[in-house]
Amino acid sequence: MLSLSEVSVGLAGHPILHRVSTSVSPGEVVALVGPNGAGKTTLLSVMAGDLAPSAGTVTLDGTPLSAWKQLPLARRRAVLPQEHRLAFGFRAAEVVRMGRAPWARTASEAADDEVVASAMARTDIEPLASRTFPTLSGGEKGRTSFARVLAQTTPLVLLDEPTAALDLRHQDQVLAEARRLASGGSAVVAVLHDLSVAAAYADRIVVLAAGEIVADGPPREVLDADLIGTVYEHPVDVIEHDGRLLVVPSRIHP
Template sequence: MIEVRNLAVAFDGTKILRNMTLSLPKGKLTGIVGPNGAGKSTLLTAMGRLTPIHSGEILFDGFPIGDIATASLAKRLSIFRQSTPITPRLSVRDLISFGRYPHTQGRPTGADLLIIEQAIARLDLSEFADRYLDTLSGGQRQRALLGMVLAQTGDVVLLDEPLNNLDITHARTVMRVAREEIEMGRTVAIVLHDLSIAANHCDHVIALKDGQLHSSGKPEYVLTNEGLSDLYNTKVDVAEIEGRRVILTV
């Protein structure tokens, strides 16, 4: 679905990503992990065509992503970013409705309105749907932004640290929704800091370190004692408790 070949991204002459070659498996949930500053968000925004690339290429279904018309790409790819400016006096429903704009150009049909309401319900936002964004908590606003991304119904969904600011109940909701997207035939990539969540929810893991690909593959092959200890430069133990893998630092 998305292939990255020899990618380099630089800001002010400093390379953030170097010689990166990887792919997002189609129809799978891919977790992107690594220490702070590893380039996780930069990789995600480059794949979402929001960050210019220095060299290399990114392919979407075999075509250079830069050659795809913006209107067409917006119907097929959606991205949740850590910081998205929003107008505070929008309601939750209004914000989520913007996710349908690439499809409707501001003229939603009954089917579009149903998709909007489904996104509201899936993220447990029904009781807040008509409230203004500036009356909500940070976590509630974050879920509303995620609802806008879901309403876009892209073939590829890119999520940059969507669990930040969320309590454990709503973090679980977001991971359930991510799995539902896979069941609907979509491809999802999600930047995660919680390695236990990556181990138990993701089909595929990409680990970055110092702007380069450290490792990639199934969670059981990437999220190991040795691999994680090297990735984070600290001792990490992987345990299994009641059939679930738990990542422990010592």
């Protein structure tokens, strides 16, 4: 579905991504992990079509991303940004409905109410429906934005730190929803910080370090204590608990 080949990006003469090649297929959840400044958000921007790579190609459904027009692209991919800002005091329900904008004047428009209601139910924001967005807490804003992304109903979903500012329950809920999207045939890419969370929900983990992909594969393959320790420049323990992988930093006591 989405394929990147030899993608390099430089911002203000500073190399951010270097010859990155990877692909995302329908039905899989891909976690994008790596230390701060590794280029995760930049890579997601390239995937979203916000940022044109200085070298290399990005194709969506076989067509270069740069050749896609805004509207058809908006019907194929949705993006959850890292920051949730809104210029005016729209109500949460109105914000979720904004996700339906690409489907205006199409046959899918008839389903708007239903899709919006279901997106709000799945993100647990029904009680916030008539609150204005700027008055919501960080986590509530995040869930509202996620509901907007769900309402867009696209086969490619890009999530930049979807679990930031979320409590335990809602973290779980958002990622379970990402899994549900994948089992429905969508492709999901999520920038994540918690490696245990990535291990629990992702089919594949892509590890970025200094703008290059250093590992790309199933969690059990990628989450190697040595590899992760090297990438993060901090020793970690990878523990198996009840059949789940947990990555915890080794505590260094001075």
